[in-house]
Amino acid sequence: MKEFRPNYYKNKKGRxxxxxxxTRCYPYDWCIGFCELNxxxxxxRIGEKTRDTTLDKRKIATYQAxxxxxxDTRRALDEIGEEW
Known part of the structure; x- marks a missing residue:
């Protein structure tokens, strides 16, 4: 399913x-926890806010991705002996 990353969440630099x-601005465990909680x-709430569940499913797919x-980044860093 296509990810949902709208431009209005991006800053002036497109980030x-x-x-x-x-880019490891936050601790790994925080990042994983943030995504899991979302x-x-x-x-x-799927199907509660609106009948069409498509957007909520896309958001779930976005956080899972x-x-x-x-x-993947963590594994690659571990392989070269670099810390998060």
């Missing part, structure tokens, strides 16, 4: 919170 997580939020990117 959003995901960019800050991907997934839970959208899972709990971010978790996968963060884990």
């Amino acid at each position: 959003d919170l995901f960019w800050k997580m991907e 997934i839970k939020k959208y899972e709990m 971010e978790i996968n990117r963060l884990k």
